[in-house]
Every structure is written in C-alpha cells, then in structure tokens.
Amino acid sequence: MMKLDSSISTPLYDQLKQKLREAIVHGEYKQGEKLPNEAELCDLYGVSRITVRKAIQELCDEGFLERKQGKGTFVMRKKVKREMVTVDGFTDFVRLLGKKPTKKILVCEEIKASQKLAESLQIEADAPVLRLLRLMYVDGQPFTIDETHYSLDRFPNLATHFLENVSTYDVLKNIYHVNIHAGSTHKVITVDPATSLEAEYLECKTGETLFNIDKIVYDENKVPIHTSHFKTPTAAIALTITT
Incomplete structure (x- = not known):
C-alpha cells in the first residue's frame, strides 16, 4: 500500500x-x-x-x-490540450505529450533582486537571486526562451545542481524538499513581436508574435518558489499540443 x-x-x-x-x-x-x-x-x-x-x-x-x-x-491521448502556463515544469509538460524535452543554458548568474522581483519572491530588495535563462527544445526544435529567478537565501548553491537536461522541479523536490502546489500560480499572458535575437534563438521571423507568459509558482504554504518568464511563438504552441 x-x-x-x-x-x-x-x-x-x-x-x-x-x-x-x-x-x-x-x-x-x-x-x-x-x-x-x-x-x-x-x-x-x-x-x-x-x-x-x-x-x-x-x-x-x-x-x-x-x-x-x-x-x-x-x-488522455496525445491530442490532450493542456496550457503551457500550467504549474508543471517544462520537462513534465513535454513528456506528457510523448515528446522529448531538451534544454540549453544561456545564462546562469547571481544578481541582486530588484524591488519588483523582491516583491514577487517575497524577499528583501538587493537579496541574492539566481537568474537562469534557458532555451527549451521539443523533439530537437526550439520551443521557448525561459527566464527564471530563485531566491538564493532559500535555495543556496542552486546553480551547482542545474544541468542542461535536468528537470528543475526534480532538483527542487529531491534536493531542497520543496513541494510545488498544483494550481497555485499567478499568471499574466501578453503578446509581443520577436526581437532579432529572440527570432534567432527560436528560429522564427523577427517581428513574429510571441506569447509572453509571466508566472509566480508557490509551494504548499503559498510561499513563492520562483518567477518564470516564457517567450514562445504562438505557432509553436499550436503545433506542439495538437500533433
């Protein structure tokens, strides 16, 4: 049992x-x-x-x-239509669709929390924060640029546990013993045209419409775990969830 x-x-x-x-x-x-x-x-x-x-x-x-x-x-079979903005990590999202997730770390650095970021993470301004910027792939095709921020006071030495194809949520759960609370997120979705650098990363056209998905993910005690900012072409989401 x-x-x-x-x-x-x-x-x-x-x-x-x-x-x-x-x-x-x-x-x-x-x-x-x-x-x-x-x-x-x-x-x-x-x-x-x-x-x-x-x-x-x-x-x-x-x-x-x-x-x-x-x-x-x-x-549910492959044609399940689930949002990219769910609380689940990218790895779980893609595996659920029967596809292969991979990631490339673009930036992994310690910064000081801005006032806005500090409010989102419920920490002090200028507190140490890990900024992680990654390019995420689905079956070898670029899917999204993902920028996340974590409090280093809460998650010391976090950067040492991040490898390109390791699930960040597995790291949080297994090493830091944090339970991500399903359905406990704050999300804001907007659209913007892709910059030339974003277009290069995502292999789309400059000016193509991108979904911007900002969210804060909380633990079971409603304490913020991290902030996330996704940028992904609208066409990529439609293709991924219906094939």
Whole structure:
C-alpha cells in the first residue's frame, strides 16, 4: 500500500493527485490506459472514495484523464490540450505529450533582486537571486526562451545542481524538499513581436508574435518558489499540443 501522509498540510486528495500525475508523466500509466477503479485506488493509497473522486476529477479538469461512461477512467491521448502556463515544469509538460524535452543554458548568474522581483519572491530588495535563462527544445526544435529567478537565501548553491537536461522541479523536490502546489500560480499572458535575437534563438521571423507568459509558482504554504518568464511563438504552441 502506498499510503499518503495525513500529518502534513497538503490535503490527501492533492497528494493523490500529484502521485497520479507523476505516474502519468513518467509513463507508469500510458496514454489510453485505464486507471485502477475507485476501490482499487482506495486500497492502494489508503484513502476514501471521496478523496479518490476529487483527485480524479481535478486531473480530468486539467486534461490528464478522461472518464468514459460505463468503462472507467483513462489517461488522455496525445491530442490532450493542456496550457503551457500550467504549474508543471517544462520537462513534465513535454513528456506528457510523448515528446522529448531538451534544454540549453544561456545564462546562469547571481544578481541582486530588484524591488519588483523582491516583491514577487517575497524577499528583501538587493537579496541574492539566481537568474537562469534557458532555451527549451521539443523533439530537437526550439520551443521557448525561459527566464527564471530563485531566491538564493532559500535555495543556496542552486546553480551547482542545474544541468542542461535536468528537470528543475526534480532538483527542487529531491534536493531542497520543496513541494510545488498544483494550481497555485499567478499568471499574466501578453503578446509581443520577436526581437532579432529572440527570432534567432527560436528560429522564427523577427517581428513574429510571441506569447509572453509571466508566472509566480508557490509551494504548499503559498510561499513563492520562483518567477518564470516564457517567450514562445504562438505557432509553436499550436503545433506542439495538437500533433
């Protein structure tokens, strides 16, 4: 039995939801595969039917699962349409689509937090912050430029753990023991024309429309983990989520 931890603040349904989502992302439950029924999940995780139903419903709402009347609950197939702006990391997002994620680090440096950044991360102005700028690829094609900022007071020596194709969320979870709270983000989406440098990185035309996705990701205690700023061509998102 894979019992959940009732002693922590994260609700049991949220713990179950995270475990099932990880199992889907890492291929333990494959696209189109039927999940165990409610009774089996209750026995497996030591939870009630209400907990199972709530976790399943939220995963259905997020596009991971689908219910088929009289047949059960199944993992969504490739044509699942999930937003790039979800709380999940890039690696999990791309794996869910059955594609290969890779990354190239462009900048990894320590800076002082501006007033705006300090407010976003709930730290003091001029506090040390890691700025990480990466080019992200899907099946070898450039997909997005991702700029993130982390408090180095909270995550000391963070840069030493970042390799080009390591999931940052795996680093945060396994080394710093931080649980990213599903659905707990603040997001702002705008559009801008690509600069010549952005066009070079993303292999698109200068002036092509880019989605700018700004978000703050929080832990289970609603404390900011990091800020993120994505820049990606609108055509790239449409191609990625429908192929």
